[in-house]
Amino acid sequence: MxxxxxxxxxxxxxxxxxxGAKNEALQILCAVLLTGEKVTIHNIPDIVDVNKLIVLLGNLGVKIKKNGKGSYTFQADEVNLSYLESSQFKDEGKGLRGSIMIVGPLLARFGKGYIPKPGGDKIGRRRLDTHFEGFINLGATFRYNKEEYFYGVEAKRLKGAYMLLDEASVTGTANIVMAAVLAQGITTIYNAACEPYLQQLCNMLNRMGAKISGIGSNLLTIEGVDSLGGCEHTMLxxxxxxxxxxxxxxxxxxxxxxxxxxxxxxxxxxxxxxxxxxxxxxxxxxxxxxxxxxxxxxxxxxxxxxxxxxxxxxxxxxxxxxxxxxxxxxxxxxxxxxxxxxxxxxxxxxxxxxxxxxxxxxxxxxxxxxxxxxxxxxxxxxxxxxxxxxxxxxxxxxxxxxxxxxxxxxxxxxxxxxxxxxxxxxxxxxxxxxxx
Missing domain, CATH: 3.65.10.10 (Enolpyruvate transferase domain)
Structure with missing residues (x-):
C-alpha cells in the first residue's frame, strides 16, 4: 500500500x-468496440482506472498502439468474445467501475455483453438498473447470476425504442447511446444526462457515422445505422x-x-x-x-x-x-x-x-x-x-x-x-x- x-x-x-478527463476517457475508450476500424484518441490521462480499462480492452482482443504521451490508436477488428466468460475477465472487470460501459457496444455489435458487478469507489450504492433497463427497452434479454454477481444481456438485433430514464445517469446514458447507435430504427432517450463528456461521446459517435441529435439537451434522438467507421478524437x-x-x-x-x-x-x-x-x-x-x-x-x-x-x-x-x-x-x-x-x-x-x-x-x-x-x-x-x-x-x-x-x-x-x-x-x- x-x-x-x-x-x-x-x-x-x-x-x-x-x-485529460477521466470520466470522458472511460466512455470514449469503450466506444472503440463499436467499429472494426482504427480509432485514435488524444489527451488520455495516465491514471490507474484508465490504464486498467486499456488493459481490459487489450485482453478482449483490441489492437492497441501507443503513439506518444496520452495518444493511442485502437482497432477492434478481432474481438475475442470468449474472454468475456473467462475467470480472468470476471476478476479484472469487477475491479473497475467504468467496465460497465463495454456492455452497450458489445451488445450492439456482437449481440451479447457480460460484466461482473463493477467495483470502484466505496461511496454508497451505485446501482446499474438504468443501464440494463435501457438495454431491455432496446429488446435485449437480461440475466443475472447471483452466485457470481455476473450480469449478461443478449439480443440478435436491437430495436429502437422510446425510453424515459428513471435517473439522468451519465454512464447509463452513455451505455444506452452506444447500444442504440447500431439498433434498428429510432431510439428516443428522455431525461438523458447531458454533461460535456457525454456530449463529447455523442459528437465522436457522429463523426464515426452515427446519427444522434439533441446533443447537449436531456432529449436525445438516435437513428440507428448498420455500421460505424473510425475517427480521431481529443478529450477535454x-x-x-x-x-x-x-x-x-x-x-x-x-x-x-x-x-x-x-x-x-x-x-x-x-x-x-x-x-x-x-x-x-x-x-x-x-x-x-x-x-x-x-x-x-x-x-x-x-x-x-x-x-x-x-x-x-x-x-x-x-x-x-x-x-x-x-x-x-x-x-x-x-x-x-x-x-x-x-x-x-x-x-x-x-x-x-x-x-x-x-x-x-x-x-x-x-x-x-x-x-x-x-x-x-x-x-x-x-x-x-x-x-x-x-x-x-x-x-x-x-x-x-x-x-x-x-x-x-x-x-x-x-x-x-x-x-x-x-x-x-x-x-x-x-x-x-x-x-x-
Whole structure:
C-alpha cells in the first residue's frame, strides 16, 4: 500500500495543466468496440482506472498502439468474445467501475455483453438498473447470476425504442447511446444526462457515422445505422481536477495559474467557488488565482440565510467536487451547508478533517455544516487513509495547508484519478514524497 508524506503550511506558486478527463476517457475508450476500424484518441490521462480499462480492452482482443504521451490508436477488428466468460475477465472487470460501459457496444455489435458487478469507489450504492433497463427497452434479454454477481444481456438485433430514464445517469446514458447507435430504427432517450463528456461521446459517435441529435439537451434522438467507421478524437481537460487545483490554491493561499481549462465546459464550477469568496480571473483559456493572503469570505443568500452548496445533474454542480468544497470551506470566513444528494457515504471522511481541527457538524450521511476558521488557526497534521478518489484529493489538500507533516495511506485511490500528482505538486513547490 502506497503512502504520501506531506509537509504542510507552504505557499505554492506557478502553473499547472489539467490532465485529460477521466470520466470522458472511460466512455470514449469503450466506444472503440463499436467499429472494426482504427480509432485514435488524444489527451488520455495516465491514471490507474484508465490504464486498467486499456488493459481490459487489450485482453478482449483490441489492437492497441501507443503513439506518444496520452495518444493511442485502437482497432477492434478481432474481438475475442470468449474472454468475456473467462475467470480472468470476471476478476479484472469487477475491479473497475467504468467496465460497465463495454456492455452497450458489445451488445450492439456482437449481440451479447457480460460484466461482473463493477467495483470502484466505496461511496454508497451505485446501482446499474438504468443501464440494463435501457438495454431491455432496446429488446435485449437480461440475466443475472447471483452466485457470481455476473450480469449478461443478449439480443440478435436491437430495436429502437422510446425510453424515459428513471435517473439522468451519465454512464447509463452513455451505455444506452452506444447500444442504440447500431439498433434498428429510432431510439428516443428522455431525461438523458447531458454533461460535456457525454456530449463529447455523442459528437465522436457522429463523426464515426452515427446519427444522434439533441446533443447537449436531456432529449436525445438516435437513428440507428448498420455500421460505424473510425475517427480521431481529443478529450477535454478534467473539470474535477481543475476544481481540485482551485481549492488547493485557496487553501494554501497560493498564486496559481491553471492552464487550458476549456472555460466553456466548466458550467457552475467557477461560480460555486466564487460563492466561497475565492477570486478567479479568466486569462484567455486559463484560470488565474491570486494568493488569498487575506482569506476568503462565504457569501450568504440575499436574505442573509446560510449558503447551501449541493450537487445536481448537469448543468448543476458536479457531486465529484463537493468533497473539495467542504475542505476549502474549513478555512473560509463564514458558514456553509454542504448537501451531497447522490451518494450516502461520501461525507464520512470528515472525521479526519475534524481530527485536524476543522469545525464540521455531520448532520446525517448526506449533509455537513462547516464553520470556517478564516485562517485564524491552521489545520493540524495527522495520519489518515484515503477512502475514495475525491475524498483522497480533499485530504491531500487539507494536508498541504496543515501545520506539520501528515501521512496519507491507501494513495492508490488518489492514483486512480490523478496523474503523477506528487510530481506535479512538487513542480509548484509542494513538499510531498511517495513512500511504497
Amino acid at each position: 502506497g503512502t504520501f508524506k506531506i509537509e504542510g503550511g507552504h505557499q505554492l506558486k506557478g502553473e499547472i495543466t489539467p490532465q 481537460p478534467d473539470m474535477i481536477e481543475i476544481g481540485s487545483w482551485i481549492g488547493l490554491a485557496a487553501m494554501t493561499q497560493s498564486e496559481l495559474t491553471i492552464k487550458n481549462v476549456g472555460w466553456e465546459h466548466l458550467g457552475q464550477i467557477p461560480n460555486v467557488f466564487k460563492k466561497l469568496g475565492i477570486t478567479l480571473e479568466r486569462k484567455g483559456d486559463d484560470i488565474y488565482i491570486p494568493a488569498h493572503t487575506d482569506g476568503y469570505e462565504i457569501q450568504n443568500y440575499i436574505d442573509g440565510s446560510i449558503l447551501t452548496i449541493s450537487d445536481a445533474p448537469w448543468p448543476g454542480f458536479t457531486p465529484d467536487l463537493l468533497s473539495i468544497i467542504l475542505v476549502v470551506a474549513t478555512q473560509a470566513k463564514g458558514e456553509v451547508l454542504v448537501h451531497q444528494k447522490m451518494f450516502e457515504s461520501r461525507l464520512f471522511f470528515v472525521d479526519k478533517l475534524i481530527d485536524m481541527g476543522a469545525k464540521i457538524i455531520l448532520c446525517d450521511p448526506h449533509r455537513a455544516t462547516v464553520i470556517g476558521h478564516n485562517f485564524t488557526s491552521q489545520l493540524k497534521a495527522t495520519v489518515m487513509t484515503s477512502p475514495d478518489i475525491r475524498a483522497g484529493i480533499s485530504l491531500l489538500i487539507a494536508a498541504l495547508s496543515a501545520k506539520g507533516t501528515s501521512t496519507i495511506h491507501n494513495i492508490e485511490q488518489i492514483d486512480r484519478g490523478y496523474e503523477n500528482i506528487d510530481e506535479r505538486l512538487r513542480a509548484i513547490g509542494a513538499k510531498i514524497i511517495r513512500v511504497d
